Amino acid sequence: MSSSTTPDVFKGWVAHNATSPLTFTTFNPKPFAETDIEVAISHCGICGTDIHTLRSGWGLSDYPCVVGHEIIGTVTRIGSGVGTLTSSPASRDIRVGDRVGIGAQSMACLRADCSACADGQENYCPRITGTYNSRYADKSKAHGGFATRWRGPAHFAFKIPDSLPSAEAAPLLCGGVTVFAPLRKYGAGPGKSIGIVGIGGLGHLGILFARALECNWVVAISRTSSKRKDAIEGLGADAFIATGEEKEWARTHSRSLDLIICTVDAPDMPLTQYLRLLKVDGTFVQVGAPEKPLPQLTAWSLIQKGVKVTGSNIGSPEDIRLMLQLAAERRVLPWIQKRPMEDVNAALADMDAGKARYRYVLTNETGKQAKL
Ligand SMILES: NC(=O)c1ccc[n+]([C@@H]2O[C@H](COP(=O)([O-])OP(=O)(O)OC[C@H]3O[C@@H](n4cnc5c(N)ncnc54)[C@H](OP(=O)(O)O)[C@@H]3O)[C@@H](O)[C@H]2O)c1
Ligand SMILES: [Zn+2]
Numbered sequence: 001m002s003s004s005t006t007p008d009v010f011k012g013w014v015a016h017n018a019t020s021p022l023t024f025t026t027f028n029p030k031p032f033a034e035t036d037i038e039v040a041i042s043h044c045g046i047c048g049t050d051i052h053t054l055r056s057g058w059g060l061s062d063y064p065c066v067v068g069h070e071i072i073g074t075v076t077r078i079g080s081g082v083g084t085l086t087s088s089p090a091s092r093d094i095r096v097g098d099r100v101g102i103g104a105q106s107m108a109c110l111r112a113d114c115s116a117c118a119d120g121q122e123n124y125c126p127r128i129t130g131t132y133n134s135r136y137a138d139k140s141k142a143h144g145g146f147a148t149r150w151r152g153p154a155h156f157a158f159k160i161p162d163s164l165p166s167a168e169a170a171p172l173l174c175g176g177v178t179v180f181a182p183l184r185k186y187g188a189g190p191g192k193s194i195g196i197v198g199i200g201g202l203g204h205l206g207i208l209f210a211r212a213l214e215c216n217w218v219v220a221i222s223r224t225s226s227k228r229k230d231a232i233e234g235l236g237a238d239a240f241i242a243t244g245e246e247k248e249w250a251r252t253h254s255r256s257l258d259l260i261i262c263t264v265d266a267p268d269m270p271l272t273q274y275l276r277l278l279k280v281d282g283t284f285v286q287v288g289a290p291e292k293p294l295p296q297l298t299a300w301s302l303i304q305k306g307v308k309v310t311g312s313n314i315g316s317p318e319d320i321r322l323m324l325q326l327a328a329e330r331r332v333l334p335w336i337q338k339r340p341m342e343d344v345n346a347a348l349a350d351m352d353a354g355k356a357r358y359r360y361v362l363t364n365e366t367g368k369q370a371k372l
């Protein structure tokens with residue numbers, strides 16, 4: 001049943017090109033489908049991907065564009081087909097008034113003949129629709145969470161456990177699942193030594209989730225020692241490597257890690273040295289997405305220890321549900337700094353300058369924007 005209707009004009013912080021500040025203005029959401037829901041947005045985290053997209057860092061973005069894909073809000077409208085949704089039994093329970101989250105993916109083809117979708121790996125569907133800078137099958141634009149409302153498929157909306165506060169829950173929807181999914185897939189847990197490279201939004205969540213998964217040894221790998229105290233005393237890392245300050249760090253710590261999750265988003269990272277930290281048969285997972293190619297590797301970096309170098313894209317709906325459950329059970333709460341959504345341009349500049357400790361979350365809490 002459709003509980004209410006809203007106009008096909010939303011308001012949000014719209015990017016018009018790669019250089020101008022965002023402006024608060026109108027935009028058109030996708031046409032409402034009966035498998036969609038609508039959400040009054042209360043919070044949205046700022047992810048590194050928002051910055052790459054706003055400046056067309058990975059190629060020309062599809063302006064006008066509303067970014068933001070760590071969305072939390074309250075359901076205000078439910079399509080008549082949501083209660084019987086065959087693609088996602090978990091989404092059938094979504095009700096008006098529920099608190100839900102939406103991450104970096106808003107749709108996939110969901111076809112039975114799609115090996116990714118049929119296997120529950122919608123995040124690897126070749127016809128994936130991102131939450132912004134992307135198009136639905138009907139060619140309408142997908143718009144994200146720097147706005148007062150979100151409209152999109154219920155399949156990719158997730159109920160937030162009651163024990164997770166909204167502001168802290170927001171970064172879990174992209175940053176959280178992006179590190180949780182490879183930790184889960186590559187066996188992070190008791191007996192395992194894990195390295196997290198780049199202690200930013202994703203990286204600090206990597207430490208928190210590696211701890212929650214009860215890994216034996218968690219190493220924070222950062223360029224300088226400025227985040228050492230936070231990483232060890234606050235986030236729970238066992239050790240810290242400052243790659244820009246410690247001479248011979250790659251030799252000192254060689255063959256010490258089973259798994260490395262690399263969140264670095266700059267192309268000049270010391271990749272060969274990171275691989276030296278892996279044990280025989282170890283796995284290196286790149287999740288950061290630099291705008292230029294990764295450094296070259298010699299074959300010996302791979303041959304000498306049989307290491308695997310791979311990547312990981314956000315997480316599946318199942319990953320998101322398991323991640324939220326673990327976060328609720330083990331109190332995995334990101335370190336956040338709230339910023340009013342109207343300060344979005346300043347918050348983006350601070351994020352780009354590396355000032356976030358460790359995730360900015362934009363708030364619509366005053367309700368001033370939410371009524372629009
Ligand atoms: N794969 C996916 O599905 C997925 C999902 C979400 C985001 N991403 C991508 O992940 C990346 C990180 O996002 P984020 O939100 O975590 O950004 P972030 O908060 O800015 O963190 C990035 C971290 O990378 C490190 N870094 C930056 N420049 C570096 C350099 N030149 N050499 C080595 N390390 C450097 C910094 O850590 P230190 O200060 O500790 O060195 C920084 O805190 C972005 O590229 C984003 O697009 C990918
Ligand atoms: Zn993201």
Ligand SMILES: [Zn+2]
Nearest residue numbers: 109114117125
């Ligand atoms: Zn598919």
